[in-house]
Amino acid sequence: MADGIEExxxxxxxxxxxxxxxxxxxxxxxxxxxxxxxxxPGREAALLPILRAxxxxxxxxxxxxxxxxxxxxLPVTLFRHCRTDPGSP
Amino acid sequence: MQQATDLLELSLCEAxxxxxxxxxxxxxxxxxxxxxxxxxDGRLHAYITVFEAQARQVARAAELMIAAGHDLGPLHGVPxxxxxxxxxxxxxxxxxxxxxxxxxxxxDATVAARxxxxxxxxxxxxxxxxxxxxxxxANPHFGTVANPWNxxxxxxxxxxxxxxxxxxxxxxxxxGTDTGGSIxxxxxVNGVTGIRPTYGRVSNxxxxxxxxxxxxxxxxxxxxxxxxLLFDAIAGPDRLDPTTCExxxxxxxxxxxxxxxxxxxIGVIPxxxxxxxxxxxxxxxxxxxxxxxQMGARLFEIDVPIIKHNxxxxxxxxxxxxxTYHQRWLHRRPDDYGDDVRALLEAGxxxxxxxxxxxxxxxxxxRRDFLAAFDRVDVFVCPTLPFTATPLGATTVAxxxxxxxxxxxxxxxxxxxxxxxxxxxxxxxxxxDGDGLPIGMQIIxxxxxxxxxxxxxxxxxxxxxxxxxxxLLQAQAA
Numbered sequence: 084m085a086d087g088i089e090e091x092x093x094x095x096x097x098x099x100x101x102x103x104x105x106x107x108x109x110x111x112x113x114x115x116x117x118x119x120x121x122x123x124p125g126r127e128a129a130l131l132p133i134l135r136a137x138x139x140x141x142x143x144x145x146x147x148x149x150x151x152x153x154x155x156x157l158p159v160t161l162f163r164h165c166r167t168d169p170g171s172p
Numbered sequence: 173m174q175q176a177t178d179l180l181e182l183s184l185c186e187a188x189x190x191x192x193x194x195x196x197x198x199x200x201x202x203x204x205x206x207x208x209x210x211x212x213d214g215r216l217h218a219y220i221t222v223f224e225a226q227a228r229q230v231a232r233a234a235e236l237m238i239a240a241g242h243d244l245g246p247l248h249g250v251p252x253x254x255x256x257x258x259x260x261x262x263x264x265x266x267x268x269x270x271x272x273x274x275x276x277x278x279x280d281a282t283v284a285a286r287x288x289x290x291x292x293x294x295x296x297x298x299x300x301x302x303x304x305x306x307x308x309x310a311n312p313h314f315g316t317v318a319n320p321w322n323x324x325x326x327x328x329x330x331x332x333x334x335x336x337x338x339x340x341x342x343x344x345x346x347x348g349t350d351t352g353g354s355i356x357x358x359x360x361v362n363g364v365t366g367i368r369p370t371y372g373r374v375s376n377x378x379x380x381x382x383x384x385x386x387x388x389x390x391x392x393x394x395x396x397x398x399x400x401l402l403f404d405a406i407a408g409p410d411r412l413d414p415t416t417c418e419x420x421x422x423x424x425x426x427x428x429x430x431x432x433x434x435x436x437x438i439g440v441i442p443x444x445x446x447x448x449x450x451x452x453x454x455x456x457x458x459x460x461x462x463x464x465x466q467m468g469a470r471l472f473e474i475d476v477p478i479i480k481h482n483x484x485x486x487x488x489x490x491x492x493x494x495x496t497y498h499q500r501w502l503h504r505r506p507d508d509y510g511d512d513v514r515a516l517l518e519a520g521x522x523x524x525x526x527x528x529x530x531x532x533x534x535x536x537x538x539r540r541d542f543l544a545a546f547d548r549v550d551v552f553v554c555p556t557l558p559f560t561a562t563p564l565g566a567t568t569v570a571x572x573x574x575x576x577x578x579x580x581x582x583x584x585x586x587x588x589x590x591x592x593x594x595x596x597x598x599x600x601x602x603x604x605d606g607d608g609l610p611i612g613m614q615i616i617x618x619x620x621x622x623x624x625x626x627x628x629x630x631x632x633x634x635x636x637x638x639x640x641x642x643x644l645l646q647a648q649a650a
Contacts, residue, residue, distance in 0.1 A: 114522040121503055126518060129511070133519040136578065137491060140484030141527035147481055148530040148537075158532030159385055159539075159594075 094146060099139040106135055179204040180341040181642070184250060184398035187344050191238060191249040198234035198249025198293060201344070202227050205251040205295050209342050212645050215323050216340060217315035218333040220256045220266055222296040227251065230293045247405060248291030253343040255331050256297040257304055258389065259378040260284050267380040268300040268330075270313050270508045271501050281378025282413065283347055283389050283406040290405040295343055298333030302513045304349060304382040305494055306330060307357055307583040308566075312510035316564055319362060320643040321609055325561035328361040328583070330354040330382075334392045335362035340645055345393035345402050351382045352490050353557070353587025355390050356599035360556035360612020363601045365399050365629065365639060366392035368587075370619050371594035372417045374403075375410035383493035385532070386591045395639050396600065396629035403622060417620070429623045431630035434468035439549035442473050444480070448585070449558045450571055456603030456611040457555045460632070464553070467635060474545045474552070478537055479589070483581050485538075486588035488523060488531035495520030512567075539593040546618050551628060554586045556599040556612035590616050598625045601638035610638070 108127035111134065115122040122130075147153075179201060182190065190196035206224055213219050234249040254260055257267040259277035261284075266272045280288065288294075299317050301309045309317035309332025317332035319325040320340040327336040331348030335358025338346050348355040350368040359366030367390045374389050381387055391402035409416045438461070440446070446454065465471060495502070498517050506514055545552075559582070562569050568576040569583075590597035595616055602613035617625045633639050 111522070115518075118521050119503075120518060120521045121506070122518065123506065126515075129515040130519045130522070133515060134522060136581070137484075137487055137519065137523065138527070140481075141488050141523070141531070144481045144484045144488070144534055145527065145530050147478065148533055153533065153537060156533040156536045156540075158529050159535040160532070 098142045102138055102142065103135065106131060106138070180208055182344070183395055184344040184393050185401055188247060188250050188401065192243065194238060198231040198238070199228070201249060202231040202251050202293060202295065205343055208340070209295070212320075212340055213342060216318045216320060216336050217311075218299055218317055218327075218336040218340065218342060219253070219296045220268070220299050220314050220333070221263060223263065223294055227293055227295045234291065234293060244289070244291030245405070246290055246401060247287060250292055250344050251295045252287060252292045252402075253296050253298050253334070253337050253346045254284055254294055255300055255334050255346065255348045257300060257349060257380040258284055258347055260294055260297065263297060265297070265380065266314070267304065268302045268311050268314060271505055272380070273313065277378070279378065282375035282410045284378065286406045287347070287402070292405075298331070298337055298346060300333055301330035301354075302510050303380065303494070303498070304330040304351060304354055305513045305516055307353065307580060309333065309358070310512075310565060318564060319561045319609075320645045321363060322561065322607065324564060325609065326361070326564055326566070328357040328557075328561070331358045331392065335359055335364055335366070338362065338364045338392050338394060339643055341642065345391055345398055347389060347402075347406070348392050349379060349382070349387060349389045350591070351386045351388070352486055352584045352591045355392060356556050356587050356597060356612070356614060357583060359392050359599040360601075361561040361610060363610030363638070363641065363643070364392055364394055365396055365598065365600050366390065367399050367403060367598040367622065367625065368590055368596060369403065369407065369622055370417070370596045372415045373596070373620065373622065374407050375413040375416050377410055377412035381497055383490050384497075385493065386489060395633055396598065396626045399598070400623075400626040403626075407622070429627040431627050431634055433464055433628055433631045436464070436469040436551065436628060437549040438464060438469050438471050439474040439545055439552040440471055440554070441476055441479060441552070444476075445554040445586070448571055449555060450560065450605070452560065452603070452605035453555050453558055453611050457553070457613050460602040460613050461553060463635060464632065467631065472549050474549065476538075476541050476545065478534070478541065481534060482538060482588050482592055483584060485531040485534040485592055486584050487581065488527050489535070489592070491516065491520030492523050492528040535592045538589070542589075542593050542595060550617075551625070552616040554614050554616070556586060556614040557583055558585055560605045560607070560609040560611060586614055595619060596622050596625055598629050600629045600632060601641075602636070603638060
């Protein structure tokens with residue numbers, strides 16, 4: 084994570100500013116509809132500050148994870164093959 | 173017969189030894205603990221359910237068995253308490269929620285069953301942050317858990333009841349669960365010891381999940397030695413939890429482990445471990461490091477540049493996984509959640525999948541960097557959290573220059589690191605601030621190195637007395 088990281092960080096900062104403008108109450112309702120989340124009227128106000136914080140942090144993380152040095156990283160998962168699995172020797 | 177108050181000052185190891193030698197009866201221990209709960213829990217709200225009748229009944233049976241020479245195990249007759257997201261057969265497991273408020277468990281969680289097999293007596297189930305999704309234990313359904321050192325301050329969380337109950341002598345040890353810090357944070361702010369085990373070292377079967385890829389269960393008690401005794405009972409493979417690891421002989425290694433830090437190589441991360449701390453926390457941890465050096469340890473500065481992203485990754489994973497588990501209730505019973513947890517769950521449902529997966533890839537990177545660093549050091553040492561107990565109900569905290577910041581992100585600054593990497597970490601008391609509030613130090617070890625961590629923590633506790641101090645919590649007038 085070295086060359087290009089500042090450029091990515093700058094890009095992420097621009098994305099965060101864009102997010103701040105784009106993340107409105109209406110956008111939250113759209114996201115909720117896409118996620119199938121039944122959002123009661125007025126809930127957007129409670130969610131907006133949390134989403135702004137989480138999504139802006141996530142954008143910075145995304146930018147750093149696009150670095151060439153991260154290319155081969157696999158996500159942490161829960162899969163583990165056990166001797167008790169059906170078909171195991 | 174000893175005075176009940178004297179019995180409550182026994183460590184868990186001492187209580188267990190006295191029961192074995194028949195110097196103390198399990199009935200005496202249980203009565204002392206129940207009396208203490210009656211006396212102080214009205215102000216602390218550490219318990220959700222107290223098993224008064226059953227605990228007495230089991231204590232009488234335990235007394236008869238030990239008199240007959242029948243020793244159930246290393247915890248025979250010792251009163252313990254269990255966080256209320258861990259199933260205990262025949263009692264409700266609320267997870268601190270209204271949604272599971274009447275959910276009676278039909279079987280023990282594996283960890284509860286193992287404590288039972290070791291002879292422990294359960295005195296009750298402990299309060300917590302609702303569904304473990306938060307770090308304050310401000311519970312709208314069962315009351316806010318108060319800190320025994322100052323009942324106007326929080327006990328942290330999510331295992332706030334576990335930390336408060338151990339500190340206030342309302343049990344000899346407790347089980348908690350830890351996803352982003354939920355054992356270590358209450359251990360630190362309540363002045364007790366608590367360990368987050370290596371991911372997979374302790375079964376999660378029978379425990380209400382928060383975030384599957386980070387959830388662990390572990391003990392809180394007054395010392396590292398007490399925690400080791402509990403850990404010894406609960407750790408190990410479980411066919412009911414496929415994420416558990418093969419048995420690697422913890423018992424033998426803990427017995428062989430020396431409480432010694434001579435030659436210990438301690439890693440510190442300059443610019444992260446020593447920054448953005450309340451001055452008292454910075455001073456206490458620096459003093460603890462000096463103590464460890466005087467005892468023969470050596471400090472090594474380690475550079476982990478990507479560590480700065482750990483909170484974003486932690487929040488992303490800890491948001492997305494609970495929102496997935498809670499979909500069924502979030503869609504049908506949203507009004508039954510407390511305001512804060514409902515908002516966190518609803519927001520977590522809206523995160524992009526790419527954010528979650530990049531956070532999971534980041535965990536691989538962070539783990540890679542820490543495992544590489546363990547070629548040069550044996551442990552990392554840092555504060556458990558950057559501040560001491562905040563006022564009850566606070567959702568923000570001032571760490572530097574009076575600037576208020578979001579509690580949830582601030583509280584996980586250091587505990588998130590072992591959570592993301594799956595590494596074990598123990599929190600031990602290392603001092604007090606000017607208001608007499610406890611400060612915790614986190615020691616992070618290699619995977620499966622719990623016995624080693626207990627040895628380091630026990631050595632530190634043999635040289636210091638912070639873990640021996642008790643809160644001056646007066647009993648309530650009847």
